[in-house]
Amino acid sequence: MAQVTSGVTVAEQVKENLMRVRERIALAAERAGRDPAEIVLVGATKSVDVERIRAAIEAGLEHIGENYAQEAWAKYQQIGDAVTWHFIGHLQTNKAKLVVRFCKFVQSLDRLALAEELNKRAEQMGRIVECLVEVNVGGEATKSGVALEEVERLIRQASQFPNIRIVGLMAIPPYLPDPEQVRPFFRKMRELFERLKGLDLPNVEMRYLSMGMSHDFEVAIEEGANMVRIGTAIFGPRPAKGGAGG
Numbered sequence: 001m002a003q004v005t006s007g008v009t010v011a012e013q014v015k016e017n018l019m020r021v022r023e024r025i026a027l028a029a030e031r032a033g034r035d036p037a038e039i040v041l042v043g044a045t046k047s048v049d050v051e052r053i054r055a056a057i058e059a060g061l062e063h064i065g066e067n068y069a070q071e072a073w074a075k076y077q078q079i080g081d082a083v084t085w086h087f088i089g090h091l092q093t094n095k096a097k098l099v100v101r102f103c104k105f106v107q108s109l110d111r112l113a114l115a116e117e118l119n120k121r122a123e124q125m126g127r128i129v130e131c132l133v134e135v136n137v138g139g140e141a142t143k144s145g146v147a148l149e150e151v152e153r154l155i156r157q158a159s160q161f162p163n164i165r166i167v168g169l170m171a172i173p174p175y176l177p178d179p180e181q182v183r184p185f186f187r188k189m190r191e192l193f194e195r196l197k198g199l200d201l202p203n204v205e206m207r208y209l210s211m212g213m214s215h216d217f218e219v220a221i222e223e224g225a226n227m228v229r230i231g232t233a234i235f236g237p238r239p240a241k242g243g244a245g246g
């Protein structure tokens, strides 16, 4: 098993990190007067090797999120259904078929054509795919996701498809060095989430508000996130690599 300089194994390090993250999640939930048990932790595992992922699963991690369809599929071959798979990266329409085979959740639904394709593939496999609509809450040209004003329309349209279910919203707010600066974006998401929930649309269950990553998850939880996607704080820094989806 791989060793790091201190003599602690990679697996031990991951387990330790995971414990820390869980503690921080619990404290943030308590600060917000919420039950820590209601926060779903999704390990973000792009470029993380199977050894580290297995260590986290052994330590109790139940959800992982991947960004690249082929990479995710290769890992699924080794890990299987020991964990619940989420797709969290930009999803090309021609990769929907592959992703539907093993992902219970697609958190990056950002267009009607993708909803249509996911529905078609899910129907062929006799499955229902749970989808979160990705919101471009910062209105950033470089990021995927639906504009705030378009979210309700996409949800209304996508909710017509019987083999996908809209179960929440996902957002990657702008990266700002101080997580406190991100708070207004999280708050905006929470308001949208509550408003959509209040509409009580047929075939829509506004269950998950997925926001918060390694550097800002505590603020996200304080502002209402009940699903956080955490990579670096659990698995360590990723090797530098271009691209943000696929």
Ligand SMILES: *Cc1c(COP(=O)(O)O)cnc(C)c1O
Residues within 6 Å of the ligand: 044, 046, 067, 088, 089, 172, 213, 214, 215, 229, 230, 231, 232, 233
């Ligand atoms: C990489 C990634 C994360 C996790 O980022 P960290 O900063 O490593 O915690 C969360 N969500 C998405 C969509 C990602 O691509």
